[in-house]
Amino acid sequence: MARLKNLIENEHGVPPLRGGHSLCQGCGIPIVVRTVLSSLPGPAVIVNATGCLEVATTRYPTTAWNVPWLHVAFENTAAVASGIESAQRALRRRHALPEGQEISIVAFAGDGGTYDIGLQALSGALERGHKFLFVCYDNEAYMNTGVQRSGATPFGTRTTTSPPGAESFGKAQRRKDMTAIAVSHHIPYVAQGVASHWDDLSRKVERAAAVQGPSFLNVLTDCPVGWGHEPRTTRTVLDTAVDTHFWPLYEVADGAYTLNYEPEHQLPIEKWLEHQSRFAHLLKPENRGHVEEIQAQVDADWNDLQARCAST
């Protein structure tokens, strides 16, 4: 069970990611990073894909990191992590590392570096079975380059490469189900989390760190700039994603599905759409049909998830 006390203790007085970085006000990425790293019982080496987190925390010659941190490129985070993990195994075998010290290998990438350009390297590393934790901070578009659509961008969303207009209602395609893709690699632990449910996320990191093999966390987080919401509303906006069933919190451990959080009352999808300017066009009368389509997609996915949880 996740407790704030444990998180603080795990930091040993040194936050792994400290203040002074240049991530935006209201950005959920540092919440995800600190929750993940403070939930690990031992030391960690971090591999970071190109993106907001990398750019905003390591402007040379400064750094916000108090833990070993490595960035190579955009698409290869999982491959780099697999190299570090292999190095750890090789060095441990010939007793070149301190005995008994298990170092977690943690990869952070945005949705671009996970769903799209990073998918091949991630798939390979998951299939090879390296013991590492891959955390996707999924804010549903290429935010670092100025809000372009990605494979994680939801149906109907306005981005700078899917702008609504006379011939468009925003992104015309559904997002891909990256969590399901990870599950299909038969790895020991896969979960969906959200930056606003720190306790759920922390517990999932603990479970992930305990398995022998790869683990994958798909963590929804916001982007105040790209989503168009007030920075002070980060938590409530993200909670709405969960409470509308748009982003269910669940885990798949050795193939068994568990729903980790069920809202008392499902909110209508409009509650998710209405506080973000990227969806403003969808709330116009002429797009009513698209909103109904989104609601139907969310409900179908929820029912599918319920069935999986019941059958495993």
Added chain:
Amino acid sequence: MTAELLTGGEAIAHGMRQGQPDVVPVYPITPQTPIIQVFSKFVSDGRSHAELVDVESEHSAMSAAIGAALAGARTMTATSSQGLALMAEVVYIAASMRAPIAMAIGNRALSGPINIHCDHSDSMLIRDSGIVQLFAENAQEAYDLMVMAPRIAEHPDVLLPVAVCLDGFTITHAAEPVELLPDDVVATFVGEYHVPHPMLEVSSPTTRGPFAMPDYYYYELRHAQGVALRNALDVFIDVAAEFEALSGRRYEPVQSYRLDGAERVLIALGSTAGTIKDAVDELRDEGEAVGLLRITPFRPLPMDEIRAALAGAQRVIVLDRADSPGGVAPLGAEIAATLYGSECELERHVYGLGGRDLGVADVRAIFAGGTPDHFGVREHSWPA
């Protein structure tokens, strides 16, 4: 020491094994594949303790290699052609992150059209990546250079990837007698792996691969990288001297073949030098003043050594096994820059693309001032 009959690919695999790598990411591509196959068998048979990482692409091979090398593990890999093209992005980053990876390149033409045979266009694609490139003439040299590669890569004044380049099929697949050093001799020669601040030393965390802006050190870091690559020439000379003491085989930045009194000199990289030597021998027997200059490190380019070796030449003829459409082929351009201000005549040819053979008769024709019909491009530089 007795010689074994080995292909260049097998010889490279032995050199890798004896260098005691901890991590070897592998991905197949012709004509490099025999290297990783033979090496994989060494691991299966317990003759190497390396972690073999069967990655899903060459891009991931180099990415995993960077992670492993910086984590604190000796790391090696091998590739060819399209594989090198795919990993090119990360080869640049490996150099800038100062990851001392030892690798082999089985040189092969780049697509398209697709072709599996030898030329040097793959190596030339990463010419400016900042890594060391050593060209072997035969299987023995491929082995010897592979044994030396980690010593050069891991030297504190260098800390850069080192590629041993061996011609696809001509060297990778042709069996020749190769003398291997004993395992323990190579182990002592290569020594323990060491990089500054390995990432798995978690008590002293470092930030690697940060973001460098125009006003914040990008230029300075690139400069430092260039200095390190220049340093690799002196390190190569020192390591080669140590290697000679062990093996009796001598390596220098440039190999001069019958250059004494030579008026016409051919310059080439790789296995073609063997053919040229035969032609030079024939022509010398006929009384012609011809010779060969073969360059081993194309990067860093031994410009002073090239100038000194060519001091007496009246006509220098460069054979380039890669083209630069719309410009000047790479070796020819480098030699032109190196000899700028010299009085000698310079002539350049592109030959052997996609594995087209170059015979002794062709080399004789070139020495005679001609261009074989099937041969490719011929250009004159200064003085025209």
